[in-house]
Amino acid sequence: LFxxxxxxxxxxxALGSVLRQVAYWPVGKENGCFLGCKWSPDGSxxxxxxxxxxTRLFPLPQDLQRGVTRLLHELVPTLTVCHGQSLYDFCWHxxxxxxxxxxxxxxxxxxxxRAQEGSVCSCYLTYHHHHKHTLLSPHSLAFSRxxxxxxxxLHSCLKTFRTSRPGVTGEMRRIHRGGSGGSEFGxxxxxxxxxxxxxxxxxGSFSRNVVVCSSSMQETAVHLKAKGGGVTHMLFSPxxxxxxxxxxxxxQVQCWDLRRPSQPLYTMQREATTSQRIYFxxxx
Numbered sequence: 557l558f559x560x561x562x563x564x565x566x567x568x569x570a571l572g573s574v575l576r577q578v579a580y581w582p583v584g585k586e587n588g589c590f591l592g593c594k595w596s597p598d599g600s601x602x603x604x605x606x607x608x609x610x611t612r613l614f615p616l617p618q619d620l621q622r623g624v625t626r627l628l629h630e631l632v633p634t635l636t637v638c639h640g641q642s643l644y645d646f647c648w649h650x651x652x653x654x655x656x657x658x659x660x661x662x663x664x665x666x667x668x669x670r671a672q673e674g675s676v677c678s679c680y681l682t683y684h685h686h687h688k689h690t691l692l693s694p695h696s697l698a699f700s701r702x703x704x705x706x707x708x709x710l711h712s713c714l715k716t717f718r719t720s721r722p723g724v725t726g727e728m729r730r731i732h733r734g735g736s737g738g739s740e741f742g743x744x745x746x747x748x749x750x751x752x753x754x755x756x757x758x759x760g761s762f763s764r765n766v767v768v769c770s771s772s773m774q775e776t777a778v779h780l781k782a783k784g785g786g787v788t789h790m791l792f793s794p795x796x797x798x799x800x801x802x803x804x805x806x807x808q809v810q811c812w813d814l815r816r817p818s819q820p821l822y823t824m825q826r827e828a829t830t831s832q833r834i835y836f837x838x839x840x
Contacts, residue, residue: 709744
């Protein structure tokens with residue numbers, strides 16, 4: 557991280573490390589751009605989604621798993637999954653030995669996949685409370701730390717399923733901006749699970765609202781208003797005391813100290829000029 561001048565009173569940093577390419581996948585025009593990629597818990601598999609509505613699974617070459625980086629490797633997908641509509645979000649089950657991942661897409665239920673077989677093992681459905689035949693599609697997903705729960709972000713609602721109990725049974729809870737008496741929260745665009753507290757979640761919205769609360773939603777600990785556009789990605793620090801947020805068309809990643817959340821602790825500069833979800837990660 558390199559310090560840079562900033563007109564505001566908050567400290568600002570620019571991300572400036574040099575990366576060396578060690579593997580690639582030749583993307584064709586018919587595939588469109590990458591929408592996101594996520595490592596499996598053990599780091600041996602890379603799951604990537606594309607604009608062509610396909611999700612592809614790439615195993616990490618053995619040389620790279622052993623730390624040998626002298627050669628440039630071409631990645632070869634061992635699994636391809638086609639989604640009927642646009643993919644909203646996907647995430648790995650935290651239990652590394654299971655090799656399962658969940659996906660949510662437009663007008664489809666949440667599906668839990670076996671990565672090694674490419675088959676669906678569970679489906680989780682949410683219907684409109686007034687129109688019983690209208691399927692609601694979550695915009696964001698996250699497993700609890702132990703993998704026993706699957707959190708699904710909807711419009712001003714969070715539905716939590718027991719992972720071992722697929723179907724329609726789950727706990728639906730409304731989210732209000734600034735507590736139970738506040739206005740509507742908006743579409744839950746991203747969910748972050750605290751690595752230090754089993755029961756703590758951060759929920760971000762396309763309306764720039766962020767709440768940090770217990771997974772039971774009985775208590776809202778912190779309410780934030782992110783700068784820029786809608787919040788598209790969040791991460792907790794390893795200690796769970798800091799929260800990093802990134803927004804649409806925002807060149808800043810903001811760091812919030814949850815013990816004093818009145819304003820960001822500091823910001824980091826990045827390139828993000830579109831409304832697409834731009835991921836970031838922490839080196840631990």
